[in-house]
Amino acid sequence: MDTFIYEALPIRVRFGRGMVSAVGAEVAHLGATRALVLTTPQQETEGRRIGALLGSAFAGVFPGAAMHTPTDVTDAALDALKSSDATCVVALGGGSTTGLGKALALRTGVKQVCIPTTYAGSEMTPILGETKDGLKTTIRSLDVLPESVIYDVDLTLTLPPALSATSGVNAIAHAVEGLYAQDRNPVISLMAEDGIRTLADALPILVHEPHNVEARTKALYGAWLCGCVLGAVGMALHHKLCHALGGSFNLPHAETHTIVLPHAVAYNAAAAPEAMAAITRALGAPDAARGLFDLVRALGVPQALSQIGMPADGIERAADIAVEKPYWNPRPIARDAVRDLIARAYAGERPG
Ligand code: NAD
Known part of the structure; x- marks a missing residue:
């Protein structure tokens, strides 16, 4: 170790x-x-x-x-x-x-x-x-x-289904980035993997049955674990991007996280194999980025930045801001690749 x-x-x-x-x-x-x-x-x-x-x-x-x-x-x-x-x-x-x-x-x-x-x-x-x-x-x-x-x-129990979904994926995003954080550690990684697993199990139930107490309990427990991860280790490209997009275009916080996450994970996949293995185990899916995209699709919430108010001509500006003073990231930050990531999130494409 x-x-x-x-x-x-x-x-x-x-x-x-x-x-x-x-x-x-x-x-x-x-x-x-x-x-x-x-x-x-x-x-x-x-x-x-x-x-x-x-x-x-x-x-x-x-x-x-x-x-x-x-x-x-x-x-x-x-x-x-x-x-x-x-x-x-x-x-x-x-x-x-x-x-x-x-x-x-x-x-x-x-x-x-x-x-x-x-x-x-x-x-x-x-x-x-x-x-x-x-x-x-x-x-x-x-x-x-x-x-x-x-x-x-x-x-x-009163949290509306769509907000439950996006807020839950916001939590998953903390855990995902915690798994490949520069200062990650095995204790926090345990919390991160279990946080993703419990939320990924609970959220598809909650969007149809918002009063399901068992699913609500799992989701809140998972959110706690994911919050611990956010509090303990550094975040990377995904959080930087969401910060830049939210701040520049006044996009809603949890929805932005939900849309960007599969694309940020696809960007980092090859550079963070252990984290990807943990995410796939937690999701029960063969690929981390596509597994997250499919989870969000099953939740029925927006999957394209174009749907939540981002202007098409904002893609280049967002790329410029996202690469300014970058956070540490497992894969080096390359402007063109980040621009393509944002363009795919804008269009709501499934990661390839
Ligand atoms: P929010 O707190 O803005 O809540 C969204 C809306 O949902 C509000 O109107 C709220 O009153 C309502 N709401 C909340 N719980 C409800 C419930 N159970 N039933 C019915 N309505 C309910 O949204 P959020 O996504 O929880 O928080 C977003 C903010 O938190 C952003 O400003 C973000 O930057 C910040 N944030 C900070 C950290 C950190 O560590 N500092 C971490 C995550 C988010």
Whole structure:
């Protein structure tokens, strides 16, 4: 076995149905007596239900979380936090809400209980991406790592089928890139392979039966594993591409990941044979890139960037941005080959 470094992140996790009832206990465990609940506008009602569970520790809801953590939203949430006297936030929602909690922790040191309701995995990472004046900057710091995470399967039952599918493939993308990361290690690779396997088993069921508790449980467990991978090792071309495409054309986060992933894997296949073997084992398919493409097709979500708002004349620009300050990648980044990758993702072609 190669030499490696493995660093465990200090996050406390509760997992299972009905676990949200322990939210008050988690807040108390962090030494806090007042907690501000964070949500998107769409999940404010659920946030108030969490508030009822908190009893006297409930310090109100800030229902303004938005995609890509805009700093003006964080400023408004900081005011709400200050006037609430809370020393803890409870972030209920997907990556957008988790991002807001992290942004508040970075500025104030406030403790965080995360209750994820999508499969994005941000709750397991010391990573925060923030947007100011249309520019996204990403930092990696233990200061933003949540102290406590509650995975309650019941709260994911309402996640719409299409969002379940794309959010789940977003999670798979973390695991796929973790398998060929420069700083990969055998413990994280175990999590990555199992994360892909559990999500690939569960997602095709969920798109038809969104209330299937067994499939929801598997998917949330898989998302947790994939989030651990994202938090532990570096990402490569796929994440760089999605970052560039999302930022340049304002494309939706999870959908972009879902479309690009099979093509990024095809690009890296020859340079990362062990990772490809793990992905094919997890998918039960003979080829990693085509297996992922077929999984996405079975989920019935868009497979072409042209379908989610990317302009045709954006392909060259996206290629330029994607090769600027590249992340480490198992196969060297060649502009023409990356341009072809983007063109295939734009058209929604099955990898050859
Ligand atoms: P999201 O948090 O924006 O949620 C999408 C929509 O779904 C929102 O309206 C939300 O309220 C709603 N929703 C969430 N859960 C629901 C549920 N169970 N039932 C009904 N509706 C529900 O989407 P996301 O994909 O989870 O997060 C995307 C954001 O997270 C992006 O900004 C991305 O950059 C960030 N992210 C960060 C990291 C990290 O490690 N820093 C990792 C992954 C994603």
